[in-house]
Every structure is written in structure tokens, then in C-alpha cells.
Amino acid sequence: MNTINEYNSLINEDKEIDVAIYGSSHAYCSYNPRVIDSITKTRSFNFGNDAQRLVVSNFVMKETLKKISPKLVVLDVYITSIKNPEGVKAFGFQKSSYYYFKIFSSNKISSVFEVLPLEEAPEVLFPVFRKKDLVSNFNFNRKNNYFYSKNANAKEYRGFVGFDLEMKPMKPQSQEKLLSLINKNKTLYDGFTQQEEESIISFIEKVKNKGSNLLIVVAPYYAAFAGEKHAHFHNYMSMISEKYKIDFLDFNLVWNEIGLDYKDFKDKGHLGSKGAKKVSKYLANYINTNYVLPSRENELAWVEEQPKTLKSFIAETFPKTSLEVNKKLNDKVYIESIDFFNEGSISKSVIIKLKNRVADSIISKYRLGFHTYINDKNLNDLTSYSKSKNRKYDAWDFIPEIIEIDGSQYIIKRLTTPISKFPKIKLFLYDKRGYKGVIGKNIEIENVIVR
Template sequence: MKRSLQILIFSAALLAGIKYLEQVFESPHHLINTANGFRELSDENNVDILFLGSSHMFASINPYVIDKNTRSISFNLGTDGLRLQFTSIMLEEALKTTKPKLVVVEVFRGSVSKIETEVSKGFQLRGLDFVSNFSLNKFDRVKENFLFSEYPGVYSRLLRNHSSWSEKDFLNLNREFQINLNKNLYYSGYFGARIRLSDELRNQYSGFRLKERKIDTTFNFLKPIYLNELERLVQLSRVHGFELLLMTAPDLRASEVNNYLYTQLSAFADENELNYLNLSSNEKFDELDISFDDFKDASHLNLNGGEKVSQYLSEYINENYSLSDRSNEDVFIARISDYEKMHFGKEVYNCDIGFALTDSLLITNLQILKPRKNYIIKMNFEDRGNSNNKYRIGAHMFPQAGYEDELDENSKVKDRDFDVGTGIITDASKPLEVILYSEIRNIERLTFFLYDINGYKGKIGETLVIKGDQLLLSEQ
């Protein structure tokens, strides 16, 4: 009896020690933040919409925008470089604590490419770490994609990272990634970059919306390993009773490469009575009004692009799926409030102005918010002529004399004496939100004006001018 007790105590201590060391040797990355946030939310509340995929997913879909417009609760489980074949096991893990009504899976060329580099293998391990080591399906995916000699490192962070023991903090076990909120917005798995595409990449992809897409049917993207995974996702949707939506996020590189994958995905969706959204097509680029200002690099959207895609997807979900209205629930109200406090920051201007930009189009209300970085401008309109004209609206912010050093770097490079924000008015009955990339605090004036939707050919109508001393920045 005494010996049995000793063995039991020793075993418990050994297991506790191993668990501790597994935490010590975990490497910080933002999927840890995402996993912790998801478990905290789903332990107490059901999640209606789940988003899974690669970094294209976590850079494209903002759950706040989805939640507010669909009156649901959503979460983004996208992770760096995830290959398609690991999606179903991540979803199975999530299904242990929540019962979604809709699951959106992002697929692009990188999702169906070989795992050839150590960096790429490391990205897959992040997704695999989200999944319990007791999952038999996880073991099947590991067998298909890793060498037998790699199994110990796949299943154990300690064995994977043991050589870096001297760099580890043995006291602080928090391995969440320290996100610079001046450079990125992070919320419920969404990672919105506050930077814009470089001039070099703008030149490289010049005319991307006009280029005809290449379709080479001789190359089969959906090899058995990927087709089987899509079929597993369909099966999960039937067993667990959720709708499955496939999507491809906007990618500048789509204008240069073989797009046959997206034809194959569309055919698979049709065969299985699913919806598929290719937001990287020329048609969707035009519909979304995607521009260089919506990207942080050639393959990932920035905060502005994520706003556009999330708004579009919200409308698509409302039109094609039926979700319960949860807007009166405490969890919904708290999530919306927390996000708005974090992202929108202090309101520095709010006025019902009734300013006529043209004879028929008025700005009825203008609100300006100052979060950690840049400015967010919200506008409401009235179209008295019911003309349904579509315009772009420009917002220019000018610094006071002597404070030109506060101009955005992009403005300095282009030798402008103002910072710029732009938006597109497609429906005057809906509010418009514009991000103005600027850190100017000593503001001389803000101007707002319309111009042609197809590009600047001169101002249309009247210019609204807001003096800098009307903005309440001094208290920040």
C-alpha cells in the first residue's frame, strides 16, 4: 500500500513536471493569444461563426464587423501558413466547446502547397499545438505529413525546443505574443495591420485589376490529400449541423499566377451544394473596390482592406444564412463595447452638419475618432435626389505651419503637405467609415470632397472644411 502511494505521488509529480516544462518551452506566437481567447469565450458562450485558414484569413476577417452587422458572435482561428489538410482537426478541437451555425474556411494556392521548409513546418506545428495530443485524427495528419523521426518534436514542445533552454523564462509561463498595438489591431483572432503597401510593390503589381486571369487546366491543385480534407469538412458540417462556406481572400499575386485552383474549388462547392466566394477575382476586386491602399504586402490585407472584406462578407452572410439575433445578450454587448473602446479611442469631433457636397448629396453627420494610431472618420449621408450616384470621397488633413514633421511618411515621400484618407460611396443610405493614415496632432484643417469613382479627375461639388481647433485633441 505504501509503495503504491509512493508510485502514485511520483507519477503525479512527474506529470506535473512534464506539463510545466512543456509550458516553459512553448515559443511565443499570436495563435497562443488566439487559442486562449477562443477558449475563454467558448467555455462560457456559444460561437455562431468560426473562421479557419491561413494568415490570409486572420488578416481579412474582423469578427467585430461580422458580429455588429450579423448580430452574432464570431471568432477567427486563422493561423500562419496553415495547409488545408490540418483544417479539419483544428475545427474538431473547436467543436468540443462550441456549436457554430456557420464555418468559413479560407483556401488559396499556398493552402494546397507542399510543406518544404523548416519555417513552413513550424507554422503547421502552431496549428497542431491547438489540437489535443490524444486526437487520433491528429495522429493521422502527422503520419501523412511528417517523418517518423519528427514525431517527438511534433508532439512535445520540450523536445522541439530543448536546445534553446538558456533563452527560456522558467518563472513567467505566459507565452502570449506581445502585440504592438500601434502597428496592429488584434481582436478575437483578427490581426489588422496599420501599414500600407510599399511603392516597390505598387509598381510591381501596377494594373492588377485589369489583368486577365491565367487558367491552366493541366495542373491539378486539388490532389487527393486536399480533396480528402475538403470532403472531411463537408462530413463534419453534416454531422454537427453547421453550414460550410469556402472562400479565397484578396491577393495581389492572383493577377500573375495560375487561377485554376479557384475553378476547381467552385466546382467542388457546386457538387456538394456549398457556397464559394473567390474574393481574389477581377469581378470581386471591382465590387469591393480593392486598391493598393487595402494591402500591407502582396498577399495580405491591412486594416482598411479587412474592413472592406468584413463588411462585404457580413452582407453576404445576412443574405445567404439564417443566424439568431444575439444583440441583446450581455456577451454581445460587452464584446462590441470592448472593441470600440480599444479601437475607436476618444471621440474628437461629432457634429450634425447637413453640408451639401452636391445639390443632392449631403453629409448629415460627421464623427472623428482618435485611436492609438491614425484617425477613424465616420460619415452619414442623405441623397435628396435619389440619384444613386457613386463617388469617392477624399479626406485631407493639413498640419499647422511648423509641424510638417508630423506628416505620414507616405505623404513626405510624395511631397504632399497633407495626409490622406479615401472612401467610396456606393449607397448613401449607409454610413461610411474611412481610415485616415495620419499622426498629425497639430491640425490646421481637414477637408472633405467628392471625386469620380474611377479616379481623381478634379473635385466634384463643394468642399467641406473643418478647422483644427474644432477637434478636441488637447485632452488626450
């Protein structure tokens, strides 16, 4: 819902989409439009959806291309995503891709009857048949402006969902071994039906008829290195790409160049935020090298869309939004003001501006106690350590370092918490070798909101 509402918002503002990305969760976990746009100077959008099969990506592509004319279409595929859905669970995933588009269109009707069993079609085409909607007061109006609550561990932006999660340690994957299998055995993957092959060709032809470039990609995932199956699939997609004269990029073959390891994944099949940033940078540079797309860097609307960096936040926003403190922690350290830089749903940095000049040799003697107190409704959002101690606050104590920006001194600490409202925060200094009491005074600030 968030993805389609954000897409419709762009359309309503007459903003063109230059790069359109389609696929399954592999797509929406891998390709971050923020990162891509910052390098290509274009506007991109990610239309990936959970377990979305190619036959349904075809529907989404056709529906969105009614309103946009992207210069480049990126289609993410892997073996399962090309297979037609089978079974209740797989059918259930496909339905969500239909719900958020216009109730009746020839494209939707033909696609629904092509993909789903006859008995499943009414639920998709007629909201009254959805079991969850069978309540006494029917309301068929979509909430076009409502922004649905986010996963606490996720960053959402134009269809991309980045998870600040890290999978358990895995042994390094051998890019060279996979490449060897691809070159050694040129056998093509033979597990696709004629209808599934036609879905690939249909997607290609529709994009070409629109006048857009097409790039087929395979997101990195651990199953690609298991046995010879992916090698055969890679050769099959290479053959298709050569036949129809389109580009093909398998990220599993540039694993080393990207610098991927298990810390970049949230699970074996999906990248986390860190891995998505690496892959998106690689994709953006690939686009710059292989395609000529118009730059939007001189368009005010595009510039205003770009995310703030910590440095630009301090230069432009901090002076307007920071809370005045003007209190001394001790006779050496005097705090002028404080604010938070919101980097995502759970990532934020506290920025402490100093009023007096403090030498590194002085600040390095201390540990800064930084405690964020919470309301009862946020008890479950505390860190595991805080919950184990039955606290109603998180302690983010750290050895502070001075950072100088535009002639002023700051202390900055990154926090990982979904909490954005603190009835109280407390700051104090103590000996860096261990707590033996506060050196100076506590500073308490009430009713702090992270914007």
C-alpha cells in the same frame, strides 16, 4: 497564443461562436470579426494562422468543433494552402498550430503523424523535446491569461490581425480579364494529390456532420491575376462546391464591387486594415443575404463586446475620463478638457473640448501646434521626421476644425503612433500661413496616458 487564449476565454464564459473562420494568413488578414459582427449581429472568430495548410486547418477545425457549434463555417483557400507542407520552413509553420491545443488527443496525434515527418513529431507532442525549451528549470504550464506583446503596426481581435501598412503602388487589376479566363477555359487545376483532395472532402464532411453551413472563400490577392493558374483553381473549387452543394465566394471576382486597389494591401498576398474592412463588410452582407443566423443584438453580453465609436466614446466615456485643462490658448479659444480615443495599437484620436463657443471663421485663422513628448525608451517609436531632427517629441500640427456633438464643440485630430504614455503634451496656436511665433499662450499637460 493570443488567438487561443482569447478563444478559451470565450469558451470559459460560455459564449457561443456563430461564425468560425479557418485558413492561413490570408484568412487572418482579411476577415475582421469586429466588422462582421457589427453587421450580422453574431459572434465570429478567426482561426487563421501563418502559412497554415488545409490538412492542419482540418486539425484546428476538428479540435475547436469539440467545444463550439457554429451556425456557419468559413474556409479560406488558395492553391498553396491546399497543398501539403514540404520542407523545414513549411513544417515549422504547421507546428505552431499544434502547440496551443491539449497536449494529448487522438485528433492531435493522428494529425501530427499525417502531416509531419516522423523525426519532427516528438517536438510537437512532447514539449521537453523542443530545443528552445531546453533550460535548467523546466516549466510546462501554459500561460493561459498572459497576453503576448503585439506588433506595433497590428490590430488584433479574435484571431484577426489588421496591419496599418500600405504596399507600393501597383497597376489596377482586371476583374473582367480574370472572369474571361474562367469562362473561356473550363480546365480544372490538376496540381493536387489524392491526399490533398481528400483533405478538402474531409473538411466538408466534418462540417456537414456537425450540422453547420459551410462557405468556401478565396481572399483577394494579386497573384490571382497572374496568368491562368487561378482561373483553373477557381473552376476546380467551383466544381467541388457544386458537387457537395456548398457555397463558394471568390473575392477576386468582386474586386470592383468591393472597391479594392493597392492601398488596401500590405503586400501582394495580404490585405491591410483598410482592405480587410472592405472585404469583411462584403462578407457580412453576403452572410446576411444567404444565411439565417440568430441575432444577438439584444443580448447584453454581445452588446458590451462591441467596439465604441468616436461619437459614443465622447458621449459615454469622455465625461468620466478626460483631463480637466480649463486654460485659454488665447482670448478667442478656451480649452475645457482633453482625452484620447484609443482605436488600436497605433491609431488614436486626441479629443479637445472647448469651453467657449468658437466660430469657424475664427478657428480657421490658426494652426494648432500639438506636440507629444516621450520617454527615452520610446525614441525608436517616434516618426521618421522627428528622428531625423533628433527630437524627443512628435509634432502633429494641423489646421483645426470645429465639430459639434450634443451641443458641445470639439477639435479632433487622429494620430498614428504606438506610444501610449507621454510625460508631456503641449498645445499652442500660430498663424496658419506659417510659424511666426505663438499667438497667445502654450498649454502644457503632464503625465498623459492613453488607455
